[in-house]
Amino acid sequence: DDGYRLWLKYDPIANASQRDAYARAMQFIAVNAATPMVRSATDELRMGLQGLLGKAVPVVTGAGSRTGGIVLEVTPGVSVANDEGYRIEKRQNNIVISAKTDAGVLYGTFALLRHLQTGQSIDPLTLVSSPKVKFRMLNHWDNPNGTIERGYAGGSLWKWYELPETIDPRYKDYARANASLGINGTVVNNVNASPRLLTGEYLQKVAALANVFRPYGIKVYLSVYFAAPKTLGGRTGAGVKTSDPLDPQVRKWWADKIKEIHRYIPDFGGFLVKANSEGEPGPQDYGRTHADGANMLAEAMKPYNGIVIWRAFVYKADPKADRFKAAYEEFTPLDGQFDPKVIVQVKNGPIDFQPREPFSPLFGNMPKTPLGMEFQLTQEYLGFATHLVYEAPLFKECLDSDTYVKGKGSTVAKVVDGSLHGYTQTLMAGVANTGTDRNWTGHPLAQANWYAFGRLAWDHTLSSEGLADEWVKMTLTREPSAVKRITTMLLKSRDIYVDYNTPMGLSRPWAGVHFAPEPWQDKSPRPDWTAVYYHRADSVGVGFDRTASGSNALAQYQPEVRRQWENPQTCPLPYLLWFHHVPWGQKLSTGRTLWDELCTRFYTGADSVQWMQREWAQVKPAVDPVLHADVAGRLATQHREAIWWRDAWVLYLQEYARKPIPAPFKKPDRTLEEVKQLVDIYLLR
């Protein structure tokens, strides 16, 4: 198995009595509508049942008086929470999948297939579900030259030079996989956007992709380069000399451009914008605000359904500032100023997709502005495609965090799903981890991150455990003890990674390559691009004081949240060094000193990778041999690198702590100098 089929494998159901029971209840597929999305649903069901049951199931128009089959029914009267929801139930001995729209029928169809793939009973059968978030999307950081920023699974799926005439069959499989999760939008290009995608030449190519995705309910969005009017306008002779959002010519340029886009893609989803961030152009270049920039695009989008997604990932190059506070400082004063078409997209944490961050203080603090969630599926800071990190617990930790803005229970999830502040424009985005690798995600088990993200974007109340269990059964094996072992491994993997990588709130020990440990890295054009800026190790202790005596970033949270974190004696250990500079000898709640606790985590984290290797060895008989060998190799690499992380950190911090490695751990068998030399190899060009 090369992993290409993802969780949509549809291998024959091994248990004969279960297969027969399913087959008896699914003797035909009846449809009452003939839209492209219903056709996608029927095709999928036919293919899925053919595989699972080992026989062809015919498609008929309308069930008539027939019983013992599946009925797909688009019907406005069905009782579901919204247009994309579905209801699956037994009616007159038929399995009826009904929804208000064809999109709902498509999602219901995938839900039924998932039910069968995970071997669940169809007697009785009632599955009712509707998405809690309206825009559920992937963000591709794909460049027009075929590379992917922070991509670790090969090149871009989009073959721009072959489009629009040549349609890679993979585009459809990509759409099927997303639709199976309920993902309904995709931003096809990098937020560090090339203006190329906005040219007529490229819009035709984008339109060809949109044509493949449409029957799967997926809309196409584009990341835009804010200075496009000047860059493209100048060349094509339109004579736009500026990209100032308040300039009438610029506003006209965007209005015309959006009109042109809709000629190619009538149901265009909208724009995603990274502006005045990490060197990208933006409205501030002209003395305007983020709201001015976003509203200008929203105004131009007014005649259409499209939306404008404006990213809040900003931090100025101010050597004295705390980057943690930057997005809040720039965006909260703009609350209430954004056009209703604008959604502000916020990364889960205040810094940048670290292995563990507290939730971004923007959540809950912009009550008049819809805030979308941005998670990162690609493992930029999570060990690329060699380390196993199942991210559902990371997503859930953030979504379930309580902001307390409207009292207890004001979770981040309720901000994002709109229920806390009554937003209707709601969004969850995941930075994609897909690429041209045959198995899509490089690490075969990283498929689970795409899977879990999509399912959580649909319903954030699903559990990490449940999603892992589903994914393993659909993708790897249904042998019960193997399912249990792999699920347990997945669930522990993120904490294991955090332990050897950035325990207790250490963060961002990276420089240019976000791969190799470089806690010693102290030279960069900007202080907040060094590692020492984040951990602040010195002879006294380690950690970033963000209390009132330090940067006071904690003041950006509600008092209830602040109180959880502001006292170093009671601050939960996973967040300790995010908020406090703690002396090396300080006794912690574990009974160990800070130094000993850090060492314990680095060592047990690295050792736990060996535990994962042993667990994986145990499941060998239950997993495809090719997949098994692939993961086994990656776990071996992970173990080698985990020890490397451990050694880098303890040897480096020891220079400040001046304390021995506590028993029973043995001191690294290499010197700090040797580790640095090893890291240098990865920094060579």
Ligand code: BDP
């Ligand atoms: C950082 C990445 C960088 C992205 C940036 C962003 O290192 O490649 O462009 O985030 O999200 O994590 O804009």
